[in-house]
Amino acid sequence: MEKLIQQNLYHIIQEFSKFGSRWLESEGEENTRQIILDVFENLTMDNVYCEWFQCHNYIPKEYYLRVLSPSRYEIRCEPLEYSKYSEVEGELVFLGEFKEEDVNTISKLETNLEGKICLIVSDTPAFFISELADKGAVGVIVATEAPDNLIRRLAAKSYPPNFDDPTRWKAEIPGVSISKQDLYRLLSLMSSGKVTVKIGHFWESKISRTCNIVGVVEGCVDESIVVGAHYDSQMKTVGVWDNLTGLSTLLELARVFSKVKNRKRMIFIAFAAEEIGLWGSAFFVKKNRRELREECNAMFCLDAISSAYPTERSLWVEGFLKDFIIESVERYGSKIDNIRELNVSYSDYYPFVLENISAAMIWEYPPINPYYHTEKDLLRYISLDKLYFMGELYRKIVEDLDRRNSSIIRR
Numbered sequence: 001m002e003k004l005i006q007q008n009l010y011h012i013i014q015e016f017s018k019f020g021s022r023w024l025e026s027e028g029e030e031n032t033r034q035i036i037l038d039v040f041e042n043l044t045m046d047n048v049y050c051e052w053f054q055c056h057n058y059i060p061k062e063y064y065l066r067v068l069s070p071s072r073y074e075i076r077c078e079p080l081e082y083s084k085y086s087e088v089e090g091e092l093v094f095l096g097e098f099k100e101e102d103v104n105t106i107s108k109l110e111t112n113l114e115g116k117i118c119l120i121v122s123d124t125p126a127f128f129i130s131e132l133a134d135k136g137a138v139g140v141i142v143a144t145e146a147p148d149n150l151i152r153r154l155a156a157k158s159y160p161p162n163f164d165d166p167t168r169w170k171a172e173i174p175g176v177s178i179s180k181q182d183l184y185r186l187l188s189l190m191s192s193g194k195v196t197v198k199i200g201h202f203w204e205s206k207i208s209r210t211c212n213i214v215g216v217v218e219g220c221v222d223e224s225i226v227v228g229a230h231y232d233s234q235m236k237t238v239g240v241w242d243n244l245t246g247l248s249t250l251l252e253l254a255r256v257f258s259k260v261k262n263r264k265r266m267i268f269i270a271f272a273a274e275e276i277g278l279w280g281s282a283f284f285v286k287k288n289r290r291e292l293r294e295e296c297n298a299m300f301c302l303d304a305i306s307s308a309y310p311t312e313r314s315l316w317v318e319g320f321l322k323d324f325i326i327e328s329v330e331r332y333g334s335k336i337d338n339i340r341e342l343n344v345s346y347s348d349y350y351p352f353v354l355e356n357i358s359a360a361m362i363w364e365y366p367p368i369n370p371y372y373h374t375e376k377d378l379l380r381y382i383s384l385d386k387l388y389f390m391g392e393l394y395r396k397i398v399e400d401l402d403r404r405n406s407s408i409i410r411r
């Protein structure tokens with residue numbers, strides 16, 4: 001079988017980078033979608049189609065964070081997407097990373113969150129916001145470890161999406177995110193006593209249409225392998241690591257697998273709207289549940305795969321794929337540094353896992369890429385050599401799995 005071509009990966013990323021952000025209904029999203037469709041249509045595939053669905057779009061209008069006492073000043077912030085449309089004020093309480101030990105410390109001190117604005121450090125605040133609201137908090141400020149005074153773009157809501165009534169998909173309290181520098185400034189202010197702040201968060205809610213782009217290469221047995229990568233990005237970021245690295249790999253894999261006769265059906269999917277709660281992959285699984293359950297051996301999730309920063313190589317995996325991938329990675333001259341379960345909805349594998357389909361994602365973590373979800377997630381901060389290595393690794397893994405007899409595959 002033909003190998004991936006490093007220059008192709010580079011060229012795809014370079015072209016898509018020119019479009020800027022690929023947020024819902026942006027020009028970048030539309031242009032990217034059109035090119036993916038053209039690429040698939042120009043390959044020898046048996047079926048290429050767009051799978052359209054409606055989802056909730058978020059357009060920020062006005063947002064601010066003001067310290068009211070003991071001094072008055074404004075803090076630079078970004079909106080926490082899909083958090084509640086409102087203005088609130090209250091006393092600030094710091095909950096650390098909102099891990100169990102942070103929550104325990106707070107509850108031992110009998111800190112009441114009723115009417116408070118919670119300050120947390122998190123890259124995934126969507127997992128905590130409902131709990132904060134349940135405890136009576138009226139607002140949330142999220143800080144991250146992003147360097148260079150950057151503020152990550154984050155959503156306040158996560159999986160599952162709401163296809164029946166998209167505009168109801170939003171968080172219970174308003175929020176903003178701030179830089180690490182401003183986190184320290186707030187903490188230093190809090191060390192001198194009570195701090196009260198005001199959060200304003202106003203946005204336009206809109207139903208938008210978007211689509212997954214699906215390319216199918218038929219095999220000769222009733223089994224399938226899904227390879228997916230999301231093509232959307234966070235707001236105001238080009239999202240090269242997240243996820244032009246995965247998308248370029250998807251297109252290259254589709255190219256080489258469409259040139260050969262595979263045993264199993266190969267389904268290549270560019271998922272839409274992953275960043276706002278896995279809408280695309282959730283929709284695909286909802287539409288194709290029965291076929292997937294009956295035929296799908298495995299889902300490979302390509303998401304953010306080749307940062308230039310040193311990180312561990314972690315394998316997020318479910319089912320028989322665990323040993324299969326560890327063996328393959330070692331055979332091809334690398335190793336997995338740590339293994340995680342797929343019990344959290346971080347990426348597009350999740351809707352598949354909920355249907356008992358084996359899935360895997362080789363991710364770069366820990367630590368998180370410093371430029372994750374910022375405007376500095378650019379081509380110059382990814383490693384093309386690593387990207388090529390990862391692409392080839394996935395090609396060999398998919399090829400090995402295609403040859404495997406299904407009796408070896410345990411769900």
Ligand SMILES: [Zn+2]
Nearest residue numbers: 242243303304
């Ligand atoms: Zn991603």
